[in-house]
Amino acid sequence: MRISRRILAGLATASLAVTATSCGGGGTSGSFDDTVTVGILHSLSGTMAISESTLVDTEKMAIEEINAAGGVTVGGKSYKIEYIVEDGASDWPTFAEKSKKLIDQDGVPVVFGGWTSASRKAMLPVYESKDAFLYYPIQYEAQECSNNIFYTGATPNQQSEPATDFMYKRSPAAGGDFFLVGSDYVFPRTSNTITKAQVKQLGGKVVGEDYLPLGNTEVAPIISKIKKALPEGGIIINTLNGDQNVAFFKQIQDAGITPSSGYYVMNYSIAEEEISTIGPEFLEGHYGAWNYMMSIDTPASKKFAKSFKKRWGADRVVADPQESAYNMVYLWKQAVEDAGTFDDNAVREALVGQKFDAPQGPVEVMPNHHLSQTVRIGEINAEGGFTILEETGVVLPQAWNQKHPSSKGFACDWTDPSKGEKYKL
Amino acid sequence: MELLLDSLFNGVAIGSVLLVAALGLAIVFGLMGVINLAHGELMMLGAYTTYVTQLIFKLPILKPFYNSYIIVSIFLAFIVSGVVGILLEKTIIRKLYGSPLETLLATWGVSLILQQFVRSVPLAYGTGLVISLIIGLFLPTTFPPKIKESINFKYFKFSSWILAALSGVLTGSVISSTVSKLSRASARNVDVTAPSWMRGQVEILGTAFPKTRLMIIVITLISVIAITLFLNQSAWGMRIRAVTQNRQMSDCLGISTEKVDIITFGIGSGLAGVAGVAVSLLGSVGPNVGGNYIVGCFMVVVLGGVGNLLGTVLASFGIGIMTDLIGAGRLLSIWPDMPLPLSNTINFFATTSMARVMIFALIVIFLQFKPTGLFPQKGRMVEN
Numbered sequence: 001m002r003i004s005r006r007i008l009a010g011l012a013t014a015s016l017a018v019t020a021t022s023c024g025g026g027g028t029s030g031s032f033d034d035t036v037t038v039g040i041l042h043s044l045s046g047t048m049a050i051s052e053s054t055l056v057d058t059e060k061m062a063i064e065e066i067n068a069a070g071g072v073t074v075g076g077k078s079y080k081i082e083y084i085v086e087d088g089a090s091d092w093p094t095f096a097e098k099s100k101k102l103i104d105q106d107g108v109p110v111v112f113g114g115w116t117s118a119s120r121k122a123m124l125p126v127y128e129s130k131d132a133f134l135y136y137p138i139q140y141e142a143q144e145c146s147n148n149i150f151y152t153g154a155t156p157n158q159q160s161e162p163a164t165d166f167m168y169k170r171s172p173a174a175g176g177d178f179f180l181v182g183s184d185y186v187f188p189r190t191s192n193t194i195t196k197a198q199v200k201q202l203g204g205k206v207v208g209e210d211y212l213p214l215g216n217t218e219v220a221p222i223i224s225k226i227k228k229a230l231p232e233g234g235i236i237i238n239t240l241n242g243d244q245n246v247a248f249f250k251q252i253q254d255a256g257i258t259p260s261s262g263y264y265v266m267n268y269s270i271a272e273e274e275i276s277t278i279g280p281e282f283l284e285g286h287y288g289a290w291n292y293m294m295s296i297d298t299p300a301s302k303k304f305a306k307s308f309k310k311r312w313g314a315d316r317v318v319a320d321p322q323e324s325a326y327n328m329v330y331l332w333k334q335a336v337e338d339a340g341t342f343d344d345n346a347v348r349e350a351l352v353g354q355k356f357d358a359p360q361g362p363v364e365v366m367p368n369h370h371l372s373q374t375v376r377i378g379e380i381n382a383e384g385g386f387t388i389l390e391e392t393g394v395v396l397p398q399a400w401n402q403k404h405p406s407s408k409g410f411a412c413d414w415t416d417p418s419k420g421e422k423y424k425l
Numbered sequence: 426m427e428l429l430l431d432s433l434f435n436g437v438a439i440g441s442v443l444l445v446a447a448l449g450l451a452i453v454f455g456l457m458g459v460i461n462l463a464h465g466e467l468m469m470l471g472a473y474t475t476y477v478t479q480l481i482f483k484l485p486i487l488k489p490f491y492n493s494y495i496i497v498s499i500f501l502a503f504i505v506s507g508v509v510g511i512l513l514e515k516t517i518i519r520k521l522y523g524s525p526l527e528t529l530l531a532t533w534g535v536s537l538i539l540q541q542f543v544r545s546v547p548l549a550y551g552t553g554l555v556i557s558l559i560i561g562l563f564l565p566t567t568f569p570p571k572i573k574e575s576i577n578f579k580y581f582k583f584s585s586w587i588l589a590a591l592s593g594v595l596t597g598s599v600i601s602s603t604v605s606k607l608s609r610a611s612a613r614n615v616d617v618t619a620p621s622w623m624r625g626q627v628e629i630l631g632t633a634f635p636k637t638r639l640m641i642i643v644i645t646l647i648s649v650i651a652i653t654l655f656l657n658q659s660a661w662g663m664r665i666r667a668v669t670q671n672r673q674m675s676d677c678l679g680i681s682t683e684k685v686d687i688i689t690f691g692i693g694s695g696l697a698g699v700a701g702v703a704v705s706l707l708g709s710v711g712p713n714v715g716g717n718y719i720v721g722c723f724m725v726v727v728l729g730g731v732g733n734l735l736g737t738v739l740a741s742f743g744i745g746i747m748t749d750l751i752g753a754g755r756l757l758s759i760w761p762d763m764p765l766p767l768s769n770t771i772n773f774f775a776t777t778s779m780a781r782v783m784i785f786a787l788i789v790i791f792l793q794f795k796p797t798g799l800f801p802q803k804g805r806m807v808e809n
Contacts, residue, residue, distance in 0.1 A: 047713060050613050184778045213778045215717050217708040218442070220435050220638075221752035221777055228758070243614045247708030254635035256626055277709065279616050 032071050032080035036342060038063070038332075039102035040083050041113030041123075046090025047242070051321070052115045054273065055137060056085060058322040059112050061311050062329035072333050075340050081333075084108065092122035099126045099134070109342040110135060110332055112325065117141060117186050124149065131344060135332060137324035139268070139291075141190035142370075145399035145412035145421050150351065151370045152328040152363075153321065154291050155397045156194050160237075162375045162392055163266050163289035164195050167235045168202050170390075171287070173264045176234040177207045179226050181248070184211035188239035190404070191268065195237055197403040212240060217247035223255045226263075233262020239269060249282040259285030271319035272385060280384040291373040292323035292360040293386040304359035318359075327358045331365060352415055362394065368412040370397030430632050432755050433746070438638040440745025441645040444738060445703050446718045447725040448648055449696030451737040454726055456669045457689055459518055460525055462532040464722060465715025466539040467694045470509055471502035471701020472710040473543060475617050477552055480604050492620040495702070499644065502698035508558050509539075510694020514687055522686075540712040549607040553597025561589035614711035623706075641703045648699055649738060652692070656734070665689050669732065728788055730798030739799060744784060752780030 040059050042052035063081045066072065072079045084106055086098040095114065102108050103126070111127075112135045114120045120136055127134045127148040139154040168174060178199050182188025188211060196206050208229035210222045226236065236257075240248055245267075257263040265286040272294050275283055294305055294317060304326065308318045331354050336342055339350035354365045363371045372394045378386025400407035400422060413419040446468060453461050475498040481487060482494035513535060521528045543551065564585040565573075572581055601608035619637055626633040656662040667675040668685045676682050704714065725744065729736030750756065754775030757768060774783045792798075 210776050211778050213781060215713075216777065216781070217704075217717060218439055218748070218777075220439050221749055221780065224431065224435055224749070224753045225775075228753070243709040243711055246614065246616060251635065251637075251707060254624060254626065254637050256633060277614055277616065279618065281618075 031078075033077040034079050035082050036072065036079040037082045037084060037106060037108055039099075039106065039108040039111035039113070040085045041088055041095065041098055041102065041111050042085075042115060043090040043119075044085070044087040048088075048090040048115055051242075051273070052088075054319075054322055055115070055325045057312050057316075058308065058318075058325045059083075059329055061308060062326045064311075065307070066329070066333055072336055074336060074342065088113070088119060092116075092118045095119040096122045096126050099123050099132075100130075103127075103130050103132045109133070109336075109344065109347070112137070112328060112332075114138065115321075120144075120149070133344060133348070135328040137328055138321055139324075141187045142397075142399055142401055143190060143404065143407055145368055145370075145414075147348075147369070147414050147421070149369065150328065150331075150365070151397075151399075152324040152331070154373060154375070155370055155399065156191055156401050157398045157403075158291065158373050158375055158395045159289050160191050160195060160268055161198060161403070162390075162395070163268070163287070163377060164198050164237070165202070166289075166377045166390060167237070167264065167266050167287070168199065168204050171235070171264055171266075172259075173233060173235045173262065175204070176262075177205045177230055178235045178237060179207060179229055180209040180237045180239075181222060181226075182211050182239035183241035183244055184213045185241075188241075191239055192237070193405075194401050194403045197405065201403070207234070212244055212248075214241065214244075217244060219244075219248050219251050222248075223251060223257065226252070226257060227255070230263065234264075236263060236265040238265050238267045241269060242274075243277075245270060245274065246278050249278055253282055270380075271321070272317040273319050275380060275384045276317065280380065280382055283380040284382050286380050287377060288380060288386055289375065289377050290320040290386075291375060292318075292320045292358075293376055293378050293388060294318055295378070295385045295388060296360065296376070298359075298361070300357060300361075301359040323359050327356055327363060327371070330356050330358075331363075335365075348414075364394075366397055367415040368397060368399040369414060370399055372396050428755075428758060430630060432749055432753075434632070434634055434638075435749040435753070436746030437642060437742060438745070439748050440742035441642045442703060442707065443721055443725050443744060444741035445641065445645040445648060446697075446700040447722040447737055447741055448645075448652065448734075449693040449700065450722045451726050451729070451734055452652070452696065453690060453693035454723070455732045455734075455737070456665065457686065457693075458525070458731075459522075459690070460529045460532065461518075461693075462529060462719065463513065463536040463539060464694075464697055465717075465719035466536040467506040467510055467697035467715070468701040468704065468718060469543065469710075469712065469715040470539065471506045471698030472617070472705040472714055473548065473551075473615075473701070474498055474502040474505045474698065475702045475705045476615050476710050477548055477600075477607065479617055480606055481600070484603060492622055495620060495623065495640075495706075499699055499702050502702045503695040504559065504698075505555050506698025506701065507691045507695030508555065508562060510697070511562060511687055511691045512558060513694070514690040518690065519683075519686065536715070540715075543712050544612040545610050547601060547608055547610045549601035549604065550597040552600055552607070553593040553595075555593075556596050557589040557593025559589075560592055561586045564589065612712065614709040616709050617705040619706055637706045641706065644699065644703050648696060649734070652696065653734060655692075661685075661688060724785075724788060728791070728798055730800035730802065732802040733798075733800040736798055736800035744788075747784055747787070748780055751775065751783050752777050 040056055042056050043049050044053055063083055067080055070078055072081060086102060088095040088098060099111060102111055110133045114136045115138050117140055123134055124146055134149045136149055137152050139159055142155040180192045182192060192209060199206050208225055210225060267288045270288050271290060305318050309316055334354050335347050335351035339346040351365050352367050356363050361374045363373055366372055375392040375395050376388050377390040378388045381387045399412040400410040402408055409425050410422050411425050412421055450464050453459050478494050478498035478501055482491045517531050521531060565582045568581060623636050623640055626635055664680050664685050667680060668682050672682055725741045726737055729740035751774050754771055756771055774780055
């Protein structure tokens, strides 16, 4: 009997989840003068669902926190935030289609959404043509600066550049040669172009580079190349995606490419969530670079991790993408209150210069619609977290990378009409 | 010498993953002519079986035997995928023999169902379901002939299904209450960790080889030898070959083609399960793991020549060695001072993505000249 009840309960939750994706939900009740509905657009099905659903959870939590604290106050009236969750289904055209639906049909003033660069590139023309707003929370390859998107994740100079610098100057493999490994799509390729330019500037040498097609887990040829190019150990920069990391780390360990034999891997896509999937025993001693790490020992960081565990379960972890998603909801709320309206253009103007005391430390929205953030380098430990080794001061974002040959000398500034998307410094 | 050995080993290692994955398909598609797009998902079930076995062997009672769980899971994976394959044959594929397009669509549907199944059903209950399938399908066949021939046999069959359902529910709840990791549904990829004796490297002739790769080569070799012996030496193997060559005539001569179909499909599916164990040692286990291999499997079978095991073996090792030769740019180290344009071309293709493009291109060209593959089947086939 216990079983059938469980199955029934499972079915009930499943059908609830289905309804939740199609219609709205709210936070706690209280006395509000009015409501405002925002859009949340991430993949809840398909390959990206595992990662993106954590963002939905975080955004819901941020909205509930704001509602519990009295909602958004605009023009003396208090508004309760409600949300519509749409499923992008890991399919990029669906992201564009659902964006249109949220903007035209539901009339939401803002959409929080996206993960992959491909989904963002698909949505961008929709938001630009309708002059609507997208808040995008993932660290990405930059080389883009839209007037209609706010990017709260790191740009390469806020993640990969300090990380490369650390590896070449201060890691145990300092001064060694570099080998670059990545999945075959836009982020790893752009990121590695920047890394190659940087390594050259530093006086180092990139001795090899290889990309694994998405979905392919046969890494044997890459391993033999690494062994040939770095026979005595060296620095490996890894931008592989998702479960390809599992295959990579399992097999390099078997092939003897480990920290104890002088090989150190710096990772740009492995956060706490991924460490627990891959297994800390394969990753211990390698490195990661992020703006937020769960092990940051400040009250704001602890509070963020604690409330997330309280809301979604004690075994859950928080990681950098979730922190970005959390920040963007609060930044939007502050900008709306400062603008005194939900109107697009006024909020856009009010948003630049907004400061927020985020779990990672203070962040500020810059004129190029990206955030100034702190960068941290961590060593992966046996407990599945990062031991933070280095922390930079606040790093300003570069929408146009200064090391990439195609964007060197350019910047973006939306507060000055004569400058705009891409101007020469 | 060391270079050659290393290169050969890598090629064989890549090839044996392809081979073990394609072996089941070589039987199902090669011998029976069934285009089974759910083959990858049968592999996935084998991989999940390894994961479940691993967790069960972590329980206090079985802990002392933990190091041997991988051997046990090879047999279990064969049974699990085989049983699911038999069910698939009995319910869907049997009705679609001779209509390849419908089979293709139906099995693709099945592959989606199986993927969603492991995403949204807790693995403990999935295990329970498989156990009830095993009991329900096999218990009636063990009854003495007297019962089998009686008119009340359907009641016996019915009651054995009830027994099967009960034991399934029981195992499901026992596992879910003892192994907490299996009690909740999760779409997240899970991880199989090889026991300590299988990790690290072993040195042969001065070159270090990863042990998991050697293990996969061993699994592949044993599977190939076992299946060749079965097909060529056993009575059922002979019946399978007979049905493959001429179904009507075999039927006339008293071979139960229905039984032959079930056994062939079951073995093919079971081999997919074994392949699942092998790939779980290389990467992570997730609902999409089978999809990564299915194209490669068909490629190997077609290239080798449909209906020929030797062709499949040679094709997979051929592709493996080519992948390593092109992808790791080995020609350059064998012949370091080749003319510049040639070495530039080789460097251009010396990445994993480009090597794949190159290999597919070579296969397409090859099939232009030999459309039936390396070893075409000679003589009259079923469809003629």
